[in-house]
Amino acid sequence: MLEKIINTAEKSDKELTFEIGSNSDLILENTITGNLVWTIENFSKTNKGFLTFPTKFSMVDPILDLPGKEKIIVRMSLNPEEIINKVEFGTSRLKDRIEAICKLKKAGYPVGILIAPIILVDNWQEIYSNFIRQLSDSLSDEIKKDVFFELIFMTYSFVHNAINHEAFPNAINLYNKEQMIARGRGKYRYRPELKQEAEKFMEDLMKHYFPNNKILYIV
Numbered sequence: 001m002l003e004k005i006i007n008t009a010e011k012s013d014k015e016l017t018f019e020i021g022s023n024s025d026l027i028l029e030n031t032i033t034g035n036l037v038w039t040i041e042n043f044s045k046t047n048k049g050f051l052t053f054p055t056k057f058s059m060v061d062p063i064l065d066l067p068g069k070e071k072i073i074v075r076m077s078l079n080p081e082e083i084i085n086k087v088e089f090g091t092s093r094l095k096d097r098i099e100a101i102c103k104l105k106k107a108g109y110p111v112g113i114l115i116a117p118i119i120l121v122d123n124w125q126e127i128y129s130n131f132i133r134q135l136s137d138s139l140s141d142e143i144k145k146d147v148f149f150e151l152i153f154m155t156y157s158f159v160h161n162a163i164n165h166e167a168f169p170n171a172i173n174l175y176n177k178e179q180m181i182a183r184g185r186g187k188y189r190y191r192p193e194l195k196q197e198a199e200k201f202m203e204d205l206m207k208h209y210f211p212n213n214k215i216l217y218i219v
Contacts, residue, residue: 002039009049017073021053028057037062044068054114056088058096064107075112075150076101080131083119086172094131098138105143112216116152120179120190120198121172129205136209144210151202151218153195158186 005018020026020039030036043051044067052073063069079087081094092100105111113135121127139147156175180188190198199218206215 002042005049005051006043006046009046012048015048015050017050017052019053020051021055025055025057026053027055027059030062031059034062037066040066040068040072043071046071050110052112056091056097058092058100060100060104064103069108070110073110073112074101074104075114076104077114077116078131078135079115079117080127082127083121086121087117087119087174089171094134095138098135102140102143105140105147111143112148112150114150114152115202116150117154118151118198118202119154119174120176120194124198125201128202132205132209144213146213147210148214148216149206149210150216151199151206153190153198153219155183156180156188 005020009016009018026036026039039051040063043049050071050073052075054075054077056077060074063072076097078094078097084091084094101111101113118128136144154174158175175188179190179194181191183189189195203215203218206213
């Protein structure tokens with residue numbers, strides 16, 4: 001697969017960015033396989049293109065000193081600690097993820113931040129306001145200079161819920177019939193009027209605390 005990516009990048013007339021983290025969390029996987037280290041080392045030998053992947057884990061030390069890091073865009077997925085505790089079981093703590101992205105930036109990696117999934121739990125406005133304020137206070141000036149953001153609201157699937165409930169029986173039920181409408185068999189999203197209001201709230205919040213940073217999208 002990496003060979004195919006490299007060939008495509010080399011043949012393109014423009015710089016391409018390839019998403020390589022769609023099927024698993026590569027930082028976590030690397031603790032077992034070492035595949036991410038191998039991938040970065042080999043991609044560093046190419047002349048064109050970028051790789052990117054998201055992660056919810058903080059075990060970034062193995063990749064900090066690798067060559068070619070300027071060609072790898074790491075996107076740290078963050079959420080309020082309340083959401084991590086109730087939904088993102090087994091992932092790194094918020095404090096550890098913030099420390100990890102600061103390490104990555106200091107080491108020379110381009111970095112982005114995913115705020116995802118945004119979940120409209122009770123008192124969500126206060127929870128996310130405190131969270132964004134915490135980010136502003138905790139991220140290094142070096143990161144805040146050029147970090148970009150992606151904001152993704154939760155979509156709900158009965159299939160995923162069944163799997164998660166079996167694996168994590170203490171997880172909260174994310175389905176709210178008052179907030180959600182169907183978007184396909186067994187899949188739900190927030191009602192358009194509610195989501196539009198929430199998007200505006202989050203956009204205003206981001207512009208207040210990160211006025212000079214780009215929001216790639218809010219979906």
